[in-house]
Every structure is written in C-alpha cells, then in structure tokens.
Amino acid sequence: MSQNYPALLVIVPLLSAFFISAAGWVNKRLCFPLSVAALSVSAYSCIGLLLRVLNEGVVHYRLGGWPPPWGIVYYVDYLNGLVLCVVSISALINLIATKKSIEQEFPEKTGPFYTLYVLFVTGMLGITVTGDAFNLYVLLEIGSITGYALLAMGDEDRAPLASLNYLYMGTIGACFYLLGVGYLYIATGSLNMVDIAHILPDLYQSKAVTAAFIICLVGVWIKMAFFPLHAWLPNAYTFAPSATSSLIAPLMTKVMIYVMIRLILTVFTPEFAFTTLAVSHYIVWLACIAIVMGAILALAQHDLKKMLTYIIVAEVGYMVGGAWLGNRAGMTGAVLHIVNDALMTLCAFLVVCNIVYKVKGYAFADLKGLFPKMPFTMGAFVIAALSIIGVPPTCGFFSKWYLILGAIQAHQYGFMVALLFSSLINVVLFFRVFEVGFFEPFSDHEGHEHHPAVMAEAPLSMLVPLYIVAVGLIVVGLYTGDIVNHIIRFVIPKGFM
Amino acid sequence: MGDLIQVVIAKYNYWIYITLMMIGLYAMIAKNNLIKKIVGMNIFQTAIILFYISIGVKKGGTLPIVEHGHGAHPNVVHAADYLNPLPHVLMLTAIVVSVATLGVALALGIKIYNRYNTLEEDEILVQIREK
Numbered sequence: 001m002s003q004n005y006p007a008l009l010v011i012v013p014l015l016s017a018f019f020i021s022a023a024g025w026v027n028k029r030l031c032f033p034l035s036v037a038a039l040s041v042s043a044y045s046c047i048g049l050l051l052r053v054l055n056e057g058v059v060h061y062r063l064g065g066w067p068p069p070w071g072i073v074y075y076v077d078y079l080n081g082l083v084l085c086v087v088s089i090s091a092l093i094n095l096i097a098t099k100k101s102i103e104q105e106f107p108e109k110t111g112p113f114y115t116l117y118v119l120f121v122t123g124m125l126g127i128t129v130t131g132d133a134f135n136l137y138v139l140l141e142i143g144s145i146t147g148y149a150l151l152a153m154g155d156e157d158r159a160p161l162a163s164l165n166y167l168y169m170g171t172i173g174a175c176f177y178l179l180g181v182g183y184l185y186i187a188t189g190s191l192n193m194v195d196i197a198h199i200l201p202d203l204y205q206s207k208a209v210t211a212a213f214i215i216c217l218v219g220v221w222i223k224m225a226f227f228p229l230h231a232w233l234p235n236a237y238t239f240a241p242s243a244t245s246s247l248i249a250p251l252m253t254k255v256m257i258y259v260m261i262r263l264i265l266t267v268f269t270p271e272f273a274f275t276t277l278a279v280s281h282y283i284v285w286l287a288c289i290a291i292v293m294g295a296i297l298a299l300a301q302h303d304l305k306k307m308l309t310y311i312i313v314a315e316v317g318y319m320v321g322g323a324w325l326g327n328r329a330g331m332t333g334a335v336l337h338i339v340n341d342a343l344m345t346l347c348a349f350l351v352v353c354n355i356v357y358k359v360k361g362y363a364f365a366d367l368k369g370l371f372p373k374m375p376f377t378m379g380a381f382v383i384a385a386l387s388i389i390g391v392p393p394t395c396g397f398f399s400k401w402y403l404i405l406g407a408i409q410a411h412q413y414g415f416m417v418a419l420l421f422s423s424l425i426n427v428v429l430f431f432r433v434f435e436v437g438f439f440e441p442f443s444d445h446e447g448h449e450h451h452p453a454v455m456a457e458a459p460l461s462m463l464v465p466l467y468i469v470a471v472g473l474i475v476v477g478l479y480t481g482d483i484v485n486h487i488i489r490f491v492i493p494k495g496f497m
Numbered sequence: 498m499g500d501l502i503q504v505v506i507a508k509y510n511y512w513i514y515i516t517l518m519m520i521g522l523y524a525m526i527a528k529n530n531l532i533k534k535i536v537g538m539n540i541f542q543t544a545i546i547l548f549y550i551s552i553g554v555k556k557g558g559t560l561p562i563v564e565h566g567h568g569a570h571p572n573v574v575h576a577a578d579y580l581n582p583l584p585h586v587l588m589l590t591a592i593v594v595s596v597a598t599l600g601v602a603l604a605l606g607i608k609i610y611n612r613y614n615t616l617e618e619d620e621i622l623v624q625i626r627e628k
Binding site for chain 2: 134137138141145148149152156157158160161163164167168171172175178179182185186
C-alpha cells in the first residue's frame with residue numbers, strides 16, 4: 001500500500017470521478033461523500049509520501065514497471081512532496097467547507113460539479129507528482145479544461161465569457177509549454193526530466209535548448225498569470241461560483257510556480273538558468289512591475305473578490321521574483337510562499353464564500369456592518385488579511401522576510417522596494433474593507449438600515465474548516481523554522497549561494 | 498538571398514508550422530467573432546501537432562513495425578531505417594486534448610449565444626456595459 005502512494009494519489013481521484021458522475025444520476029447526495037473519500041485517500045497518500053521522503057529521501061515510482069527513461073516515472077522529492085501536501089489538503093478542506101455554498105448556488109448541478117472538482121484536483125496533483133515532461137502537459141490540460149468548466153458555472157452573465165477568454169489564454173500557454181518540450185525532445189531525445197537534465201549540460205550552447213527554455217517559461221507564465229500575461233485571471237476568478245474560486249485561486253497559480261521552479265532546478269540546472277542565460281536580472285525587474293501593478297490595480301477595485309484576484313497577481317510576482325533572485329534565501333522564500341500563499345488565498349476566498357452565502361454579494365457596499373453580523377467569518381478574514389500584509393506571527397511574514405533577505409543578498413533593491421510597497425498597499429486595501437465592515441451600518445437589499453445588526457453567522461460546517469485554515473496560517477508561521485530546516489533546505493541544490 | 502532560400506527550403510516544415518501558428522494567433526487576437534477565435538485556437542494547436550509529426554520523420558525511413566520480432570529471425574534492427582514513432586504517439590494524446598478544449602470552447606460559445614443572442618465580442622461588451 002505505502003509503496004504505491006505516488007500512483008494512488010492520482011489514480012484514486014481519477015477513477016472516483018467516474019463513479020461520482022454515475023452516482024450523480026442515481027442519487028445526488030452520494031456525490032459529496034464519494035468526493036470526500038477520494039480526496040481523503042489522496043491527502044493521506046500525500047502526507048504518507050512526504051513522511052517517506054523525509055525518512056528515505058527521493059522516491060521513484062515506475063508506472064507499469066517500465067524503467068526510466070522509457071516509461072513514465074513519478075518522481076517525488078522534498079519540493080513536490082511539500083507542494084502535494086498543500087494541494088491535496090487545501091482541496092479537501094475547501095470541498096468540505098463549501099458543501100452548503102454549492103447546494104445553494106446550483107442545487108441541480110452538484111453531480112457534474114463534484115466530478116469536475118475531483119478531476120481538477122487529479123490534474124493538479126498529477127502535474128506536481130510527475131517526472132515526465134509530456135505527462136505534465138497532459139495533466140496540465142486535464143486540470144485546465146476542468147477548470148474552464150468549473151469557472152463557467154458562475155454568474156450567468158459574465159462567467160462564460162470570462163472563462164472563454166481564460167480558455168484562449170490557457171490554451172496558448174499550454175501549447176507554448178508543449179512546443180518547448182518538443183524542442184527539448186529534438187535536442188535530447190528524452191522526455192524524462194531527470195534524464196533530460198543528465199543529457200543537457202553538453203548542449204547548453206545550443207540555440208534549440210535556449211529556445212526550449214524560453215518557450216516553456218513563457219507558457220508557464222501565461223498559466224500562472226505573471227503580470228503582462230495576467231489579463232485572464234481577474235474576471236475568470238471573480239465571476240466564478242464561490243466554491244470554484246476558493247478551489248482554483250489557491251491551487252492553479254501556485255502549482256504553475258512549482259512547475260517553473262522544477263524547470264529551473266531539475267530539468268535545466270540552476271547553472272544554465274542563472275549563468276548561461278543571464279536573464280535573471282530582467283525577470284526580477286518584470287516581477288517588480290508585476291507586484292507594483294498588481295497592488296495598484298487591486299486598489300482600483302470596488303469589490304472584495306476582484307481585489308483579492310489582483311492581490312494574487314501581485315503574489316505571483318513575489319514568487320517569480322524570489323525564484324529568479326538566484327540565491328538560497330530567495331528560493332527558500334519562493335518555495336515557502338507557495339505554501340503560505342495557497343493557505344492565505346484559500347482562507348480569504350473561503351471568507352468570501354461565507355459572505356456570499358449569507359449576504360449574496362461581495363461588492364464593498366454589501367460588506368457594510370458585517371463585523372457585528374458575521375463576527376467569526378470576519379475574524380478569520382482579519383487573520384488572512386494580516387497574513388497577506390505580512391504581520392508576524394502569521395506565515396505571510398516569514399516568506400516575505402526570506403524574499404526581502406534574498407533581494408538584499410542579490411543586491412536587487414528594486415525588488416525589495418516593490419515588496420515593501422505592495423505590503424503597504426495591502427494595509428490600505430484591507431483596512432478599507434475593515435472600515436466598511438466595522439463602522440458603516442448594516443443595510444439590507446431594500447436599503448433599510450438596522451441598528452444594531454442582528455448576528456447571522458454562516459453555518460458551523462462552513463466555519464469549522466475556515467478556522468482550521470485560519471489557525472493553520474498561524475501554526476505554519478510558528479513552525480516556519482522546521483519547514484525550512486527539514487524540507488526546503490534540501491530542495492535547493494548544493495552550490496546555490 | 499540564395500542562402501535565405503536555402504534555409505527556408507531545408508527547414509520548410511518549421512516555416513509551415515510557424516506560419517500556421519501565427520495565423521492562429523492572429524485570429525485569436527484580431528477577430529471579433531468568438532467562433533472565429535475558437536477556430537484560430539484550433540489552428541494554433543494543429544500547428545504544434547504538425548511540428549511534432551514532422552520531427553519524427555527521417556529521409557528514407559519506413560514505418561516502425563519490426564517484422565521479425567520476438568526472436569523469429571535474429572535480424573539486426575537499424576533504428577535509422579525507421580521513423581521515430583514516439584512524437585506521433587504523443588500527438589495522439591495532444592489531439593485528444595485539443596478536441597476536448599474545442600468542445601469546452603464551443604459549449605461556452607453556446608452558453609454565451611443563449612444569453613446575449615450574438616457571438617460578436619464588441620456587441621456582447623456593449624450589452625455588458627449597458628447593465
């Protein structure tokens with residue numbers, strides 16, 4: 001059993017998607033427990049796998065018994081062991097937290113929704129676990145196509161168009177990645193990531209390899225919404241159903257950051273990415289622009305959900321910049337921020353989910369008087385906000401600390417300034433929300449003001465998972481040292497300053 | 498000039514795929530009709546499939562079917578005589594992916610048409626702004 005964790009964590013949700021779909025025809029109430037069971041098995045396997053990696057080192061799993069480089073190998077090391085746990089646990093928590101919200105928003109479509117949900121998680125986990133460059137493309141498209149469908153289930157006026165625009169951009173991104181893999185295949189004749197890494201050093205001067213790296217990178221940037229390529233993200237995430245945005249917003253961009261780091265560290269070596277190409281300086285500047293523009297655009301928004309989506313754009317800038325600083329502290333910050341940002345985004349979007357469940361809106365005008373009305377939900381929101389701003393002891397502080405440390409060591413003061421600037425903007429953004437929620441009187445949709453507002457909190461089944469995530473933000477913050485010393489330290493290859 | 502023609506002719510498969518890709522990209526960026534954009538997207542994907550197919554081809558190579566397999570005749574197999582089947586097999590998966598993407602895109606197109614009674618993007622945006 002424990003030998004097969006790498007296969008189980010992908011195959012169990014994949015197969016159960018068919019059963020969930022079938023169960024949807026028989027009895028809709030079967031879908032939810034089946035999805036929870038499938039994702040629990042995944043999460044259990046992911047945690048077991050991470051523990052195994054911690055004890056025994058890198059795990060290789062040959063699918064179908066074919067030896068590499070001919071067969072597909074699932075390759076789990078410290079980096080993707082960590083990301084796997086984050087992905088599977090946040091997907092599971094979100095599934096449990098959003099049950100009521102899904103039943104409220106589209107009661108007749110729960111069967112297809114859970115099927116797509118589980119398939120999406122399959123895609124994300126598969127991207128993370130696989131050690132084969134082409135297999136990654138296929139799983140990326142499984143995740144993306146289900147993502148388009150999930151996002152289009154939201155607001156009938158806007159969601160399909162937003163999702164279609166995402167589909168155009170997403171397809172271009174995935175095709176670019178595929179094209180890059182094609183060039184790599186021409187140059188090396190292999191698709192196995194570790195095998196490619198062994199063959200490449202003699203070919204670093206080849207133009208095909210440079211082209212492959214740049215094309216793959218641009219493709220992945222489109223998928224992660226790195227600033228000039230971010231145009232699809234805000235609308236697609238804003239008009240989606242609340243349960244979908246709280247699933248996709250934490251996972252999709254973070255998993256793509258993981259793919260970028262995997263490309264830099266494993267497929268191409270850091271030596272190639274930082275020394276031979278010598279573009280890291282420009283990419284860090286691009287990341288600075290992404291952070292500043294994300295923050296400024298977030299400031300211009302009039303509703304909570306869209307503001308959060310622009311904050312994601314800025315956070316993507318943090319991680320891309322951190323990874324390209326080219327030193328130990330920067331890379332540590334980037335990997336740590338994958339974990340932290342997934343949790344922070346999950347927490348913030350679950351809060352939106354609760355608000356939409358009770359208030360039926362997420363514009364700033366709908367948030368009036370929410371603190372007395374939904375004190376527990378807003379309490380969790382304060383924790384998420386503090387973490388996004390970067391206040392200790394929440395986890396957001398520690399990753400930002402590493403990123404700033406890396407920026408100083410790399411003499412990239414522009415990146416440091418951008419980080420601090422975006423933290424300040426975040427303070428303004430969130431205190432504006434607090435102000436509306438705390439001081440303005442609650443008014444219902446007919447415009448009647450209530451003094452004092454009656455407490456109408458979201459149901460316990462939504463609050464408990466939300467608080468697990470919110471407390472998780474602080475716990476991860478307090479245990480940052482352990483995560484860095486026991487896991488992330490081994491991610492970064494030797495010779496990295 | 499002669500050199501340029503040489504380069505174009507010697508690598509014509511790459512030039513064809515890049516041309517197709519740019520046609521697809523142009524359609525996705527410049528066309529106003531959603532269906533034309535979707536067609537452009539499909540051309541874009543097909544261009545990459547063509548690229549993969551063309552890199553597996555060898556001059557004078559034949560189908561990669563080994564007739565005397567499993568020890569019937571201990572003939573030596575020369576890899577150079579056969580086409581490389583791997584890119585072709587990969588593209589079977591890519592075709593499936595592109596069909597699925599196309600399906601989802603068209604389904605979204607139907608949803609948009611039912612809501613706005615048009616597939617022209619500017620008209621849809623006008624309707625969105627009016628609300």
